[in-house]
Amino acid sequence: MKAVLSGKEMKEFDARSIKGYGIPSLVLMERAAMAVAEKAEEILEKERAGTVWSVCGFGNNGADGVAAARMLFLKGYDVKIVFPQRDGKGSEELEAQLNVVKRLGIPVMTAEDLSDLVEKKIPAQPFRKAGERKRSCRGVILDAIFGIGLSRNVEGAYRKLIRWINGQEDMKVIAVDIPSGISSDNGSVMGDAVRADVTVTFGEKKLGQVLFPGRDLCGHLFVKDVGFVPESSAEREKHVQMLDREDLLRIPARMADSNKGTYGKVLVMAGAKNMAGASLLSARAAYRMGAGLVKVFTPEENRLIVQEKLPEAILSTYDTKEAEKDPENFARKIARETEWADVIVLGPGIGMEDYARCMVENVLKDAYVPIILDADALNLAAEYRELTGYFTENIIVTPHMKEMSRLTGIQIEEMKENPVRTAREFADQYGVVCVLKDAATVIAGRDGKTFVNGSGTPAMAKGGSGDVLTGVIAGLVALGLEESDAAALGVYVHGLAGEAAEQHFGVHGVLAGEIADCLPEVYRDGI
Ligand SMILES: NC(=O)C1=CN([C@@H]2O[C@H](COP(=O)(O)OP(=O)(O)OC[C@H]3O[C@@H](n4cnc5c(N)ncnc54)[C@H](O)[C@@H]3O)[C@@H](O)[C@H]2O)[C@@H](O)CC1
Ligand SMILES: [K+]
Known part of the structure; x- marks a missing residue:
């Protein structure tokens, strides 16, 4: 560092x-x-x-x-x-x-x-x-x-x-x-x-x-x-920090006498009807990062694709019409799922429907484990401001510039002028960890700890790479890292995996799933 x-x-x-x-x-x-x-x-x-x-x-x-x-x-x-x-x-x-x-x-x-x-x-x-x-x-x-x-x-x-x-x-x-x-x-x-x-x-x-x-x-x-x-x-x-390869040593080791329960349970609440991609990318990245168990919570319509593409994941599905009709029952279902989890990814591809808002509200209200709030969960918080009232220290928000602009009302150009200050102020205002994603991502963590990320490549400027990042951070939390450290190290590792993917597929050709699949190259060979 x-x-x-x-x-x-x-x-x-x-x-x-x-x-x-x-x-x-x-x-x-x-x-x-x-x-x-x-x-x-x-x-x-x-x-x-x-x-x-x-x-x-x-x-x-x-x-x-x-x-x-x-x-x-x-x-x-x-x-x-x-x-x-x-x-x-x-x-x-x-x-x-x-x-x-x-x-x-x-x-x-x-x-x-x-x-x-x-x-x-x-x-x-x-x-x-x-x-x-x-x-x-x-x-x-x-x-x-x-x-x-x-x-x-x-x-x-x-x-x-x-x-x-x-x-x-x-x-x-x-x-x-x-x-x-x-x-x-x-x-x-x-x-x-x-x-x-x-x-x-x-x-x-x-x-x-x-x-x-x-x-x-x-x-x-x-x-x-x-x-x-x-x-x-x-x-x-007290200064802003930048991670380097030596920080990869902070990824916890795997012990000889361990089992899947040792490495944490990640719940990925993602993907709307027939939009399973976001949940798959996030879940895949969490497993690739080393999490012991990953469960995908997604609409019933996504069952087949999730089972086919990621059979290692546990699957829990819900009926979106039922969820709309009987929000109380949906809330009870959500509570059962969140109780199981050690860390939750909430938001990629969930859409802006009422049941999605209900899901976000219930998770924020009842879950005390670390929650990585991304994409539509952030857009819902921007649209229904009362949701930000649940923001506390167990939350990691991962907005890109546009999402941050919706959340704060600040113009993108103004935020770009001082991304460190923007992320820091948001983190301090809500007491959350804030990952402000851009070509140079800023991470504002607890106790004033602030990081600027130095890894990554324009090859990662593609749909789905943010979903992968949520899984990487969740995986690191599942392995036992504190939220600020998991966020900073997660962004760094995600960038290195993108660089590794660029080596294989070129600057134009990388797919987000390949970033997830290149994660092991980073921590296996990277130090
Ligand atoms: N002993 C030291 O303090 C050391 C300083 N170092 C060098 O010193 C530099 C800093 O020196 P300074 O503090 O003198 O600053 P700079 O040399 O960066 O520039 C300041 C000068 O430019 C003028 N200026 C600022 N903006 C201007 C503008 N838009 N148009 C016209 N003039 C403008 C200022 O009035 C001032 O005269 C470092 O970047 C580094 O290169 C290094 O030698 C290391 C040791
Ligand atoms: K110069």
């Missing part, structure tokens, strides 16, 4: 080492610049290229760029430094770095001096992996215009330079700390931004590098230690 910091948190982290412990700022900067220069040299050697443009702003990000340019110049590369304009007031560190390069005679120029000032907006990069876009490479551009100090939208000469960088098709772009123009707090593009092939960042990851579109614009991200004094583990836990 690794901490991910906002711009403000990173500034405090910086200041702690410099002011708190007395490590000179220029010492940290020297190591930061060295990490950038090493990455540049690696690329230049591989590409047999010799040109370096270091494009710098007037803060310490620019100072990093000037220091790295000096190091590459001393190695014999053909180096030029570019500033947006002549008259910018530089930081103290920048002035110190510029004094050195002036004495060394490294050319320093401005945007106006660039003969080929071709401006290009952020180029699209369809279906290519980060760093793969450039076929020929004449050299390297160091993007050191803005780092974590970007405080407003970019315009004027800054914007021109950012677009100039994006227009250099035959140069690899290394972003110093973060691509210029990306907000380090939320990954948004502030006016315009650099598309980097590689980003070298210092100390810790920033939120802007793990949330989209910033995550995409970073290219390959390298985190380098430059000598900051580390925080205590209690301090680290």
